[in-house]
Amino acid sequence: MSSTPHTLINEKELYAALREGDVPKLSAMLSDCPAKTASALMGRLHREHRALLYRTLPKDTAVETFDDLDATLKADLLGGLLAPEVTAVFEEMDPDDRAELLDELPASVATRLLAGLSEDERELTGIVLGYPEGSIGRRMSPELITLHPNMTVQAALEAVTKHLDNAESIYTLPVVESDRRLAGVLSLRDLMRAPANELLANLMQPADLAVAHESAEEAARRCADRKHLALPIVDREHRLVGLLTVDDALQILEDANAEDQARMGGAEPLRRPYLATPIVEIVRSRVVWLLVLAVGATLTVQVLQAFEDTISQMVVLSMFVPLLIGTGGNTGNQAATTVTRALAVGDVHNRDVGKVLLREVRVGALLGVLLGALGFVIAGLFYGWDVGAVIGLTLTAICTLAATVGGGMPMVAKKLGIDPAVFANPFITTLVDASGLIVYFLIAKAVLGI
Amino acid sequence: MSSTPHTLINEKELYAALREGDVPKLSAMLSDCPAKTASALMGRLHREHRALLYRTLPKDTAVETFDDLDATLKADLLGGLLAPEVTAVFEEMDPDDRAELLDELPASVATRLLAGLSEDERELTGIVLGYPEGSIGRRMSPELITLHPNMTVQAALEAVTKHLDNAESIYTLPVVESDRRLAGVLSLRDLMRAPANELLANLMQPADLAVAHESAEEAARRCADRKHLALPIVDREHRLVGLLTVDDALQILEDANAEDQARMGGAEPLRRPYLATPIVEIVRSRVVWLLVLAVGATLTVQVLQAFEDTISQMVVLSMFVPLLIGTGGNTGNQAATTVTRALAVGDVHNRDVGKVLLREVRVGALLGVLLGALGFVIAGLFYGWDVGAVIGLTLTAICTLAATVGGGMPMVAKKLGIDPAVFANPFITTLVDASGLIVYFLIAKAVLGI
Numbered sequence: 032m033s034s035t036p037h038t039l040i041n042e043k044e045l046y047a048a049l050r051e052g053d054v055p056k057l058s059a060m061l062s063d064c065p066a067k068t069a070s071a072l073m074g075r076l077h078r079e080h081r082a083l084l085y086r087t088l089p090k091d092t093a094v095e096t097f098d099d100l101d102a103t104l105k106a107d108l109l110g111g112l113l114a115p116e117v118t119a120v121f122e123e124m125d126p127d128d129r130a131e132l133l134d135e136l137p138a139s140v141a142t143r144l145l146a147g148l149s150e151d152e153r154e155l156t157g158i159v160l161g162y163p164e165g166s167i168g169r170r171m172s173p174e175l176i177t178l179h180p181n182m183t184v185q186a187a188l189e190a191v192t193k194h195l196d197n198a199e200s201i202y203t204l205p206v207v208e209s210d211r212r213l214a215g216v217l218s219l220r221d222l223m224r225a226p227a228n229e230l231l232a233n234l235m236q237p238a239d240l241a242v243a244h245e246s247a248e249e250a251a252r253r254c255a256d257r258k259h260l261a262l263p264i265v266d267r268e269h270r271l272v273g274l275l276t277v278d279d280a281l282q283i284l285e286d287a288n289a290e291d292q293a294r295m296g297g298a299e300p301l302r303r304p305y306l307a308t309p310i311v312e313i314v315r316s317r318v319v320w321l322l323v324l325a326v327g328a329t330l331t332v333q334v335l336q337a338f339e340d341t342i343s344q345m346v347v348l349s350m351f352v353p354l355l356i357g358t359g360g361n362t363g364n365q366a367a368t369t370v371t372r373a374l375a376v377g378d379v380h381n382r383d384v385g386k387v388l389l390r391e392v393r394v395g396a397l398l399g400v401l402l403g404a405l406g407f408v409i410a411g412l413f414y415g416w417d418v419g420a421v422i423g424l425t426l427t428a429i430c431t432l433a434a435t436v437g438g439g440m441p442m443v444a445k446k447l448g449i450d451p452a453v454f455a456n457p458f459i460t461t462l463v464d465a466s467g468l469i470v471y472f473l474i475a476k477a478v479l480g481i
Numbered sequence: 482m483s484s485t486p487h488t489l490i491n492e493k494e495l496y497a498a499l500r501e502g503d504v505p506k507l508s509a510m511l512s513d514c515p516a517k518t519a520s521a522l523m524g525r526l527h528r529e530h531r532a533l534l535y536r537t538l539p540k541d542t543a544v545e546t547f548d549d550l551d552a553t554l555k556a557d558l559l560g561g562l563l564a565p566e567v568t569a570v571f572e573e574m575d576p577d578d579r580a581e582l583l584d585e586l587p588a589s590v591a592t593r594l595l596a597g598l599s600e601d602e603r604e605l606t607g608i609v610l611g612y613p614e615g616s617i618g619r620r621m622s623p624e625l626i627t628l629h630p631n632m633t634v635q636a637a638l639e640a641v642t643k644h645l646d647n648a649e650s651i652y653t654l655p656v657v658e659s660d661r662r663l664a665g666v667l668s669l670r671d672l673m674r675a676p677a678n679e680l681l682a683n684l685m686q687p688a689d690l691a692v693a694h695e696s697a698e699e700a701a702r703r704c705a706d707r708k709h710l711a712l713p714i715v716d717r718e719h720r721l722v723g724l725l726t727v728d729d730a731l732q733i734l735e736d737a738n739a740e741d742q743a744r745m746g747g748a749e750p751l752r753r754p755y756l757a758t759p760i761v762e763i764v765r766s767r768v769v770w771l772l773v774l775a776v777g778a779t780l781t782v783q784v785l786q787a788f789e790d791t792i793s794q795m796v797v798l799s800m801f802v803p804l805l806i807g808t809g810g811n812t813g814n815q816a817a818t819t820v821t822r823a824l825a826v827g828d829v830h831n832r833d834v835g836k837v838l839l840r841e842v843r844v845g846a847l848l849g850v851l852l853g854a855l856g857f858v859i860a861g862l863f864y865g866w867d868v869g870a871v872i873g874l875t876l877t878a879i880c881t882l883a884a885t886v887g888g889g890m891p892m893v894a895k896k897l898g899i900d901p902a903v904f905a906n907p908f909i910t911t912l913v914d915a916s917g918l919i920v921y922f923l924i925a926k927a928v929l930g931i
Contacts, residue, residue: 195670224645298818318851329859360910386756457814464807
């Protein structure tokens with residue numbers, strides 16, 4: 032729901048009508064509005080305006096629009112709907128989407144909604160809800176077509192044709208033994224290509240799969256990397272329990288990327304589209320990290336206080352502080368970003384910590400020598416060669432230190448089971464700032480003899 | 482190719498065998514190695530070791546492994562293969578993968594390889610190569626099943642069955658008029674569900690599509706957001722020229738995310754998996770940005786020099802410099818990260834610049850007041866209330882300034898047609914550092930009367 036609303040709706044007029052609560056005008060404007068446009072618009076509005084817009088949509092468009100929204104926006108909307116409307120909408124959802132929505136709702140509302148479901152749908156939802164949050168079991172579709180190895184191709188095609196409406200994916204077909212243990216997979220393409228009386232046992236392929244308790248992100252990445260349209264999900268006894276379709280995998284990966292990016296920028300991810308998020312929510316997503324980092328930064332005040340005499344004797348030293356710690360921060364960020372990404376996509380594993388540190392020390396030292404040489408010449412020309420030497424040596428030391436810390440921290444975080452992105456850039460900057468200043472003044476005292 | 486190699490191969494032993502060039506031992510170790518494992522391993526090796534490993538793989542595994550690699554690693558490998566091997570591998574590739582590989586090769590090699598192709602394959606590759614780099618035309622598959630609106634369902638199913646082998650996707654079926662203009666799309670599911678003698682004209686749906694000249698990232702995002710398994714690609718005359726499949730869309734989005742993350746960390750993205758990238762390449766991906774930022778940071782030296790007298794009179798002021806500019810940098814990063822992401826996923830558009838600035842001013846001011854109040858109390862207690870007032874006021878001003886600049890820069894970049902991520906975090910930090918220092922010393926002079 033995040034692409035350009037390709038529409039003839041005049042957004043300015045629409046906003047005006049929303050502000051004025053002019054329902055007849057809204058109805059007229061929205062009568063032909065496609066659902067994709069409506070859901071994109073909803074991602075750009077305040078909460079109350081979203082509810083108003085939604086209630087003005089033609090009935091069919093409204094159902095489709097609801098389906099298209101993120102779980103958080105769905106939950107926002109439910110409060111604005113009448114009970115029978117809610118029940119109708121809830122019954123229509125896919126079990127995995129329903130489970131996601133339930134997570135966003137107060138427990139009392141969730142229980143009431145579940146109770147209102149038809150038995151079939153409640154059972155399917157129950158399967159999904161049985162797995163822990165963040166696991167792939169929560170995001171899979173439990174609606175399956177069941178094929179067996181001793182079926183013929185013709186029987187399989189008939190089974191598929193019969194279930195065209197209610198199975199999430201018909202293009203990747205898991206085959207199970209009589210005890211529901213996964214035997215293999217077949218693509219619809221392979222099925223269509225095979226002779227009608229061939230047995231599935233002779234056609235099916237060994238399946239890439241995920242266990243329902245596994246992390247959703249890892250399972251999604253496996254689905255994407257191996258280019259599957261769907262990945263069978265099994266329980267710990269290897270019994271088939273669901274299917275992860277590629278569109279859900281994609282959504283999971285996008286959410287994970289959004290989270291990583293936000294955390295690397297020193298904030299928690301927003302749970303709604305930017306323009307639909309209240310200002311207070313945005314402040315909340317940022318203030319905790321900002322405070323933690325500011326408290327961390329008081330370390331630099333203490334370091335500088337410890338070297339107050341040195342600074343008093345040579346005020347010129349204080350002028351290079353932002354440049355030096357800035358360069359250290361940048362070098363650390365670069366290393367942290369690269370390693371965090373490599374961990375996220377699986378290019379680097381926990382056991383590679385030695386390799387990574389070795390690489391980053393070398394990269395940092397090389398960068399440090401390059402920048403240090405330049406710093407020596409430039410600072411030397413303007414402030415004298417002794418100051419130049421201090422700056423050059425400090426840059427070399429700081430770059431080496433920063434790249435090593437920057438590359439190492441995400442590995443440490445991962446090993447401790449913390450999201451590597453949390454420990455990333457701003458955190459490393461603060462750490463490198465304080466230690467870089469100590470290095471700087473120690474070098475200055477040694478070289479300048481003060 | 483980036484998931485854990487789920488394999489019984491002992492990596493240590495393998496590395497030793499590679500270092501020693503022990504081909505018989507390698508052959509024995511790799512005889513049962515699945516292609517996915519081999520390609521994952523190759524992403525962790527130096528270039529020469531990759532070539533050695535590849536040449537030791539059983540023939541069938543080798544072909545599949547090659548297919549599985551990124552274009553850059555493919556290009557690395559070609560140098561280590563014999564001419565007939567290269568020709569065979571090249572003929573087997575999909576036209577879009579082939580075009581991607583050609584971009585990585587020297588022109589002379591590319592021309593020679595193209596000349597060696599069969600006529601059909603050369604023609605298909607030519608279609609893809611006709612579109613500019615970065616466009617979706619370059620990444621689409623030109624192999625299509627052609628259906629017409631006046632065909633019956635039965636005829637369509639026969640056409641599909643006949644092309645099961647060489648059409649990239651059979652699950653999303655574009656329907657074209659006799660002049661090849663796109664009329665609509667059909668899913669295989671809809672086709673299987675419909676009566677045999679129904680005309681496609683009555684079944685097909687209006688198509689979401691992309692124009693071949695459009696940016697690959699935008700088209701891929703459309704495919705993903707709208708949850709399509711494939712997106713028809715048309716030329717400027719609305720004639721069908723190819724299909725973007727969801728697995729390719731996913732790869733494009735992952736690459737775009739990797740690029741955004743690297744740039745937000747102040748580096749260019751690596752073109753190979755981290756462990757497979759030579760140290761010199763890593764240095765190269767970072768050194769230019771580091772230099773640019775260091776040169777930018779000399780601004781801070783000049784600002785501090787301008788206030789040298791103020792610092793000499795009150796050395797204590799210099800102690801808060803890292804904390805203040807650090808907090809400014811963090812606030813700017815948070816805003817820039819959020820807005821860059823919102824732009825990338827389409828939650829925010831160019832025209833929203835006013836809305837974004839208004840939001841960030843308010844968020845920044847709120848954060849600034851919170852942090853400023855805290856800073857006033859803490860600095861006041863330790864260094865006197867006049868210093869506390871300077872720190873509190875400066876924090877408020879810097880946070881407001883930083884959030885506004887941080888939120889605004891990505892919008893400006895986008896408007897100028899520059900990747901918003903390039904202008905992001907480290908760049909903003911440098912800018913906010915210098916202006917924050919000016920604000921700081923002006924406030925200090927006013928409050929302290931020096």
